[in-house]
Amino acid sequence: MKLLIVEDELKLAQYLRDGLSSEGFVVDVASDGLEGLQLALEYEYDAIVLDRMLPGLDGMAILSALRSKKTTPVLMLTAVDGVEDRVDGLKSGADDYLVKPFAFSELVARLQVITRRGMASIEQKTQTGKLHLADLEVDLVRRKASRGGKALELTAKEFVLLTLLLRRQGEVLSRAVLADQVWDMNFDSGTNVVEVAIRRLRTKLDVPFEHALLHTERGMGYVLEDRSTQ
Template structure:
């Protein structure tokens, strides 16, 4: 899931990016209304977190302009906590409203609710428990086990494994893995994919007799249970 945070307080914006990335989300930042509206209008985001008071264009103006072309879920995150402020934000088109200061756990819970509302068919169609041989992955609890043994994975390792498992048997290129897991365009000088695959393989395959993660020379990587 890809989120856009439009927040002019730099420290808060970086805090949100770090925390939400650790929750498994890909996060872009904008620090003013003009840049935020441009990214929100041209990008493909699952949800926006929008500050109400922004330089350039304030949050309500961003929301008004955005609603003319897109219905991306918007969570307003602002210091304006009066009833009339909340009503105005919701009437303008916000899907939820959270007042600063806030608990990060509540923010995450509200994001999850909005994403479930906006992607009901995705929740119904896609399984949350994935299996391959003796590998089990719980996408909701973000837990992976092999032969009943818990795999201690980082956020990126879990996201990488989940992507490979959802498309098991399919060879995924380094470019696609970089774009899907790290939200970055692949650079031949960057070995981030190879390093992550090596670390994942050490946890996923090395302690066990059967290899599941395979390298396909010149093409990429595939997760499959081979005889």
């Protein structure tokens, strides 16, 4: 799972990044509110750990802006142990609230809970956890994909890549976005990891079928959409 930590205390941010990475999470860190909001809106995260007091833009303002666009689960951190503060945060759209100092194990447990809620919400919205486009079906729960009733034998990375493209079908995704979201790497123009993965996915997804679903937009990126009726 991919997390965003928005925390201006550098030692705490590094501690959280190291600890959560060791728990199997992929972690991005922003040290101020403006950067945090930009990342939260631009990329897809399974959850966000958000400090309430931040330079540039505070946590409540970030939460308000985020909730107008996305439903990403948010765990808010605060040094203020007041009931009214916690109530305000929850009413503003936070999924959970944790007061500093806190036990790392409790943070992990709370993240696991809110990410499960997020997945349940996605599954409900996608009708039993399935995404569709034309004759393509992706089962998010069983992590299986099929087209025209035929199973697609995908690697773990190919499944993640296909799911990302399908969630944002009709939207052109750049190589930089795909590199960050699928491989958690900054895009390097000297590497062809994205192109190779796209080529392999296209071989399984499109080549055996009459109509292509995965398209290349030159100089821009890749888009998953059904153009057979256009």
